[in-house]
Amino acid sequence: MLAKKTLNRAIAFVLGASLTSATLAHSGATGIVKERMDGFKAAKKSMKILKSTVRSSDFATIAREAETLNLWFENLDGYFPAGSNPKPSEALDLIWQEYDRFSSIARDSANASAALLRGANEGDAELTREAFSELAASCKACHDDYRE
Numbered sequence: 001m002l003a004k005k006t007l008n009r010a011i012a013f014v015l016g017a018s019l020t021s022a023t024l025a026h027s028g029a030t031g032i033v034k035e036r037m038d039g040f041k042a043a044k045k046s047m048k049i050l051k052s053t054v055r056s057s058d059f060a061t062i063a064r065e066a067e068t069l070n071l072w073f074e075n076l077d078g079y080f081p082a083g084s085n086p087k088p089s090e091a092l093d094l095i096w097q098e099y100d101r102f103s104s105i106a107r108d109s110a111n112a113s114a115a116l117l118r119g120a121n122e123g124d125a126e127l128t129r130e131a132f133s134e135l136a137a138s139c140k141a142c143h144d145d146y147r148e
């Protein structure tokens with residue numbers, strides 16, 4: 001009984017969270033653009049959680065967020081089909097003019113999140129700190145060149 005109640009609450013929480021992000025998505029975004037905006041928004045949320053948990057060496061939470069981010073960046077290519085940047089997308093045309101470079105920055109993010117997961121699993125605070133900085137740098141590198 002108690003377990004069911006807890007489960008229901010967890011589901012309500014998850015649904016509530018996704019509704020909120022749907023509401024906050026740039027109005028008018030649809031399809032793949034909306035999906036990736038939601039994905040990036042979730043990535044931002046993970047980074048916020050990681051900022052404090054890397055500091056406090058909360059390895060269980062670090063591992064969970066790192067795994068989610070790794071999955072996201074491993075699959076990022078699928079969210080950027082050629083020319084998928086109609087307004088209100090902030091993705092620049094340059095992405096598809098130099099796709100290999102764009103894709104290699106996504107690979108940096110995937111590698112950094114994998115290192116973060118490894119550090120958390122090994123309980124290695126220094127590795128988690130380094131990997132988190134690299135991950136944050138990869139977000140910035142891509143946004144500097146490929147986002148409006």
Ligand code: HEC
Nearest residue numbers: 037040041043044089090091105106109138139142146147
């Ligand atoms: C390989 C490139 C790349 C990487 C790496 C990357 N981003 Fe982005 N990000 C983009 C692009 C391009 C957009 C714009 C997407 C659009 O508007 O269609 C974007 C948009 C966003 C947005 C805005 C979403 C919205 O609602 O419009 C957030 C937040 C964000 N990214 C966070 C992050 C975080 C946090 C990381 C690192 C953990 C990260 N990004 C890594 C390319 C990247």
